[in-house]
Amino acid sequence: MNDHRVTGADGSRRGPAENAQLALLLDVGSAPKPGNVDRDHDHDLAELRIEHFLAGAVGSGAGLRRAAAGAPVGVAFERAVAGMSEQSGGNTQFGCLLLLAPLVRGAAEGQSLSPEKVTDVVESTTVADAADFYRAFEHVDVAVGDPPEDLADLDARRGADAIPALRDRGLTLYDVMAQSEGDGNAREWTTGFERTFATAAAIRDDDGPITDRISRAFVDRLAREEDTLVRTKHGPEVAADVMRRAADARGDPDAVAELDEEFVAGGINPGTTADLLTAATFVALEWGVEV
Amino acid sequence: MNDHRVTGADGSRRGPAENAQLALLLDVGSAPKPGNVDRDHDHDLAELRIEHFLAGAVGSGAGLRRAAAGAPVGVAFERAVAGMSEQSGGNTQFGCLLLLAPLVRGAAEGQSLSPEKVTDVVESTTVADAADFYRAFEHVDVAVGDPPEDLADLDARRGADAIPALRDRGLTLYDVMAQSEGDGNAREWTTGFERTFATAAAIRDDDGPITDRISRAFVDRLAREEDTLVRTKHGPEVAADVMRRAADARGDPDAVAELDEEFVAGGINPGTTADLLTAATFVALEWGVEV
Numbered sequence: 246m247n248d249h250r251v252t253g254a255d256g257s258r259r260g261p262a263e264n265a266q267l268a269l270l271l272d273v274g275s276a277p278k279p280g281n282v283d284r285d286h287d288h289d290l291a292e293l294r295i296e297h298f299l300a301g302a303v304g305s306g307a308g309l310r311r312a313a314a315g316a317p318v319g320v321a322f323e324r325a326v327a328g329m330s331e332q333s334g335g336n337t338q339f340g341c342l343l344l345l346a347p348l349v350r351g352a353a354e355g356q357s358l359s360p361e362k363v364t365d366v367v368e369s370t371t372v373a374d375a376a377d378f379y380r381a382f383e384h385v386d387v388a389v390g391d392p393p394e395d396l397a398d399l400d401a402r403r404g405a406d407a408i409p410a411l412r413d414r415g416l417t418l419y420d421v422m423a424q425s426e427g428d429g430n431a432r433e434w435t436t437g438f439e440r441t442f443a444t445a446a447a448i449r450d451d452d453g454p455i456t457d458r459i460s461r462a463f464v465d466r467l468a469r470e471e472d473t474l475v476r477t478k479h480g481p482e483v484a485a486d487v488m489r490r491a492a493d494a495r496g497d498p499d500a501v502a503e504l505d506e507e508f509v510a511g512g513i514n515p516g517t518t519a520d521l522l523t524a525a526t527f528v529a530l531e532w533g534v535e536v
Numbered sequence: 537m538n539d540h541r542v543t544g545a546d547g548s549r550r551g552p553a554e555n556a557q558l559a560l561l562l563d564v565g566s567a568p569k570p571g572n573v574d575r576d577h578d579h580d581l582a583e584l585r586i587e588h589f590l591a592g593a594v595g596s597g598a599g600l601r602r603a604a605a606g607a608p609v610g611v612a613f614e615r616a617v618a619g620m621s622e623q624s625g626g627n628t629q630f631g632c633l634l635l636l637a638p639l640v641r642g643a644a645e646g647q648s649l650s651p652e653k654v655t656d657v658v659e660s661t662t663v664a665d666a667a668d669f670y671r672a673f674e675h676v677d678v679a680v681g682d683p684p685e686d687l688a689d690l691d692a693r694r695g696a697d698a699i700p701a702l703r704d705r706g707l708t709l710y711d712v713m714a715q716s717e718g719d720g721n722a723r724e725w726t727t728g729f730e731r732t733f734a735t736a737a738a739i740r741d742d743d744g745p746i747t748d749r750i751s752r753a754f755v756d757r758l759a760r761e762e763d764t765l766v767r768t769k770h771g772p773e774v775a776a777d778v779m780r781r782a783a784d785a786r787g788d789p790d791a792v793a794e795l796d797e798e799f800v801a802g803g804i805n806p807g808t809t810a811d812l813l814t815a816a817t818f819v820a821l822e823w824g825v826e827v
């Protein structure tokens with residue numbers, strides 16, 4: 246496993262930054278993933294098309310390379326989001342990058358990528374990392390839920406305006422994630438990326454082309470847990486229904502394809518599950534799953 | 537136009553290397569392109585799947601960045617091919633990179649990318665560039681035609697073994713291209729990238745999402761000229777037939793989709809036309825076409 250991580254800077258082997266970029270691309274290259282922008286369809290309603298995700302992945306590269314070079318997680322994340330947003334579709338991969346930034350940092354430290362290593366990374370984040378996280382919201386509109394009333398001054402949608410409140414309270418980026426209880430991505434930060442690693446293991450242990458593995462793992466995840474983005478945009482009942490329907494369709498390619506069409510038609514986009522799959526794909530690539 | 541080329545190293549704007557990488561990705565993200573691996577289908581026969589092209593584009597990044605930083609065209613090309621080949625599908629983008637390397641070098645020199653500028657770049661190549669070109673053949677199997685008998689010692693398939701013959705004759709990379717008369721990519725090198733710039737103008741002047749523009753420009757090119765790869769693999773009659781059929785289908789989305797299915801079923805892959813489209817997409821992005 247170390248072998249394929251030795252270089253990357255010179256292009257002769259993929260390093261962590263390159264694997265992260267490839268994971269972002271495999272997310273759009275894998276289909277069907279019910280309701281997601283992927284190779285089979287764009288999201289006409291949202292004006293999000295495949296080219297925006299491709300440009301987002303390219304733009305993220307420089308920030309991801311900074312993470313691989315040991316830059317603070319906040320800096321790497323903010324730079325990746327800045328680059329990602331250099332396309333006209335809007336927010337394509339903010340959530341993915343929030344997971345990838347610490348994972349790439351962890352992978353770059355050598356040895357096999359593990360929950361312990363990435364936990365070290367996220368627990369070592371600082372107030373400066375948190376400030377960069379808030380700055381990243383200045384680049385794109387991100388769909389987030391309302392914070393509790395006593396945390397209103399820390400609403401992420403305030404962007405850099407929230408930084409003084411952050412400093413007053415001395416919150417690190419890990420602390421900010423710990424306060425975002427309902428968010429699927431934040432929960433990865435505070436649970437040792439438990440779901441990410443479990444899904445990476447499912448991808449690794451599956452057979453066939455990696456895009457098929459990702460598609461199957463996506464449906465499995467969707468069947469197992471409510472999608473945060475669906476709940477934020479459509480409410481808890483729709484989120485629960487999406488989960489039940491994914492469970493029913495699981496394992497039946499025709500049913501999965503049907504669900505895909507239906508979710509797209511209904512504007513249902515399980516984006517948080519897509520974020521998780523991208524992070525899991527990255528881990529699987531780091532573990533040596535072949536492309 | 538200069539504006540969007542100012543940076544790239546820091547990820548806040550796409551520079552030439554990033555636009556080249558995006559052009560490689562848009563090539564697989566645009567459909568239908570009759571007979572090509574694209575978002576709608578893989579090439580089952582050839583064991584070439586979309587993930588190999590995505591990994592190839594990611595792997596090319598470091599070599600493309602060297603071109604953007606002013607490295608010799610041969611070094612940048614060989615490094616890009618080395619990185620591209622770090623996937624299990626085989627040759628995905630060798631021809632594209634042969635066009636992109638000098639174009640990226642030209643674009644990196646500032647001002648608007650023009651035929652004159654890229655002609656300067658290719659005419660300035662050296663024997664060392666030619667040697668690196670031959671070394672690149674060591675990384676992947678590339679489908680090329682037989683050279684004339686008096687040039688047998690320069691057969692590209694000999695890889696680095698051909699380098700002494702190259703040095704004996706004092707051939708630059710431009711000279712090598714000038715001797716590869718029948719090859720569509722070599723012809724771009726010796727004609728100021730005439731078709732590349734004409735196709736870039738067609739993409740720029742078209743309307744709608746860039747992926748649709750690429751798809752239309754692909755069919756137009758295919759209708760206008762025989763594809764080198766098709767001729768190398770299937771002979772001149774098939775190449776002429778492909779051209780005629782593209783001309784008949786042009787402008788009719790249903791007919792184009794049908795042609796696509798048929799070409800894929802028959803193993804017809806107009807790869808040289810795809811290379812040209814990727815180069816043209818790069819130029820269009822450099823000229824400011826929005827994604």
